[in-house]
Amino acid sequence: MIEETIRKYKKKSFLIAYSGGLDSTVLLYQLLEIKKKYYIKIRAIHINHNLTLLSKKWTEHCKKICSINHVPLIIENIKVENQRKNLEEKLRIKRYNIIYSHLFPNEILLTGHHMNDQCETLILSLKRGSGPTGLSSMSFETLLGNKKIVRPFLKKTKQELELWAKKKDLNWIEDFSNLNIDYDRNFIRHKIIPKLEKRWSYFLKNCFRTTNICREETILLNYFLHEKICNFIQFDNSLNISNFKNIKKEICTALIRYWLLSKKIKMPSYKNIQCIYNQMIFSRTDANPKIILQKYEIRRYKKSLHFIKTQPNIKNTLLFWHQKNKKLILPNNLGNLIENHNGIILPAPKDNELINIRFQHEGNILILGRNKKRKIKKIWQEKNIPPWLRNQIPLLFYNNNFISALGLFVTNIKNQNRNTWTISWQNDLKINYNNFFSFY
Template sequence: MIEKIISKYKKQSFLIAYSGGLDSTVLLYQLIEISKKFYINIRAIHINHNLTSLSRKWTEHCKKICDINHIPLIIENIEIDNKKNNLEEKLRIKRYNIIYNHLFSNEILLTGHHMNDQCETLILSLKRGSGPTGLSSMSFETLLGNKKIIRPFLKKTKKELLFWAKKKQLCWIEDFSNLNIDYDRNFIRKKIIPLLEKRWPYFLNNCFRTTKICQKETRLLNYFLHEKIHDYIQYDNSLNIENFKNTTKEICTALIRHWISLKKIKMPSYKNIQCIYQQMIFSKTDASPKIILGKHEIRRYRKSLYFIKTQSNLRNTLLFWHNTKINLTLPNDLGNLIEDTNGITIPAPENNELINIRFQYEGYVLILGRNKKRKIKKIWQEKKIPPWLRNQIPLLFYNNSFISALGVFVINTNNRTKKTWTISWQNNLRFSYQNSFEFY
């Protein structure tokens, strides 16, 4: 059934996602038969979702089948509250994370997804109002991180797999939770597709053809966007939107979407992309709009969009550095402060002064080299430091006296002794050649 596909990957290693159900059982036995003709390494992984009292028996079944066929089996368990919303999606994410961690660098993951699964995914995408990318559904070959997934049964129907399994007298697990139509996918599988197939016998094949067309259209669009996006992406990976107001909405949203796709996160919905376009392009010039995308956010600064990791606000954080011979670790993975000879030279503290680090200051400051005080907000703007980084920069104080924004400026302290010391900030922030901060 899939011999020609697998034969292309001679001398390869394969990890089978083995649930014990019909699809993965057929996949396992297909690989066993193929291994008699071609030299391939086979392993299997079984994820116990612990959603039913039968889960342990299913795990034992998978172990027994793999033992009989001398297939190394990895068994992992997932513990998750089955009352949570979006349970299917949460389980899928956890499952793939576990599998990814077990995949060898030279190993290909094989799954038992077939044409019926593809049709279900297409209908779910239609329900969500997805565009061509979402309607592309599953690809025959994709990447999981930097590792490969192949779905060799995508051109085969469930009926074909069932016919082969019965012919070979295979034994597999029937998961009765698949009958629960409270889950969207099960509802589509049990209620919608049988009805559509009865009316239109070639419906599955036509769904498959639609996904192939959408995949080709998406690849073509991405090719042209990839060529065009380089005109807008800047040295710090921000997106230049200076001329977006004079560009059609369709082109702007396509460029924003492609820019986000390069970040390797789950693609935002159509609605979110429209929201990013409206808020980022058309809000007031002095505004600082923010769109949250999971653990990341998109921010606008001046005439560019930035994709950054969300950081905890440190404005009320106070750290004491009692022993400067020991490195001071900063929160939010901002690195360490070290007393050495390579850092910034600043006035030294008096013996009785407490060295402390803060991340917030309001008011006017007189920085070294100036003869007039300015609001610290103006200093941040002058140094081209975007708002979301201003409370991530360690501010050095002696008691309550502001001494330096480390790596940015030093306060003019003429009333202090001439004694100095040097501090290095080993950090994830650095100045660019345009004198502005980059954050990694």
């Protein structure tokens, strides 16, 4: 059933997502048959969700089957609090993160998803009002972080898998929680699809064809967007929207969506994309609009959109640096301050002055080398510091006297008869979005 699929992969190591149910049982035994003909390595991983008293019994079943067939088995347990809200989503994200942590670098994850699952996913996407990307549903082959996941049964129906399992006299687990139609997927599986199949026997195959068409359209659209967006992406990965008012709305929203696609977050809904477009493109030029997406924010600054990770508010934080011969660790992973010979030269504190670090200051200040005070807000703007970074820059004080925004400017303090010292701020405010991923 899947021999041709498995043979085409040069990497011959496979990890099977093994629940013990029909789909993954057929997948396991298919691999065992292929192993008799070709050199492949097989491992399995079983995730116990602890949702039923039978969970332990299912784990024992999986252990027994893998032991009989000499398949190494990884067993992991997960628990999710607040089991009423988005349970399926939470379990799926946890499950895939655990599986990812066990995958070897050259190992491919195999799952037992089939055509019926694909149809259910398509209907769920319709319920959410998804566009072509969402309606593409599951791909035959996708990346899981930087590793590969393959679904070799996507062109097979559940009925075909069941016939094969019965022919081979296989035993599998029947999870009766799958009969609970309080869950959307189970409702679709037991109440919607049977009626549609009874009316139209070809319904499943046509759903599968629709997902393929949507995927092809999405690939084609992304191909053209990739070429076009190069004219709008800037060196810091922000999106230049200075000319968006003169571009058709549909093109603008497509560019925004494609830009966000590279951030590896759950793709915002159609409504959210429209909100980003309306608020970011057409708000006042002096406005500072912000749209929150999970743990991230879309911010506009100087005719560009920026995607940033939301940071805890530290503007009221006060740090005392009592031992200046030691590093001072800053909050929010902002690095540390250290006295050395590589940093900014500053007036040294007097013996009776407390060195302290703050992250907010208001009012007018006089910068060294100037003869007129300016509001600090104007200085931030002059230095091209976006609003969300202004409370992330360590401000050096001696007692209550503002000395320096480290790395940016030094104030003109009244008493110039001071020695000097040098402080280095060792940090990296830029976030590398390629070192994380989320499962949705």
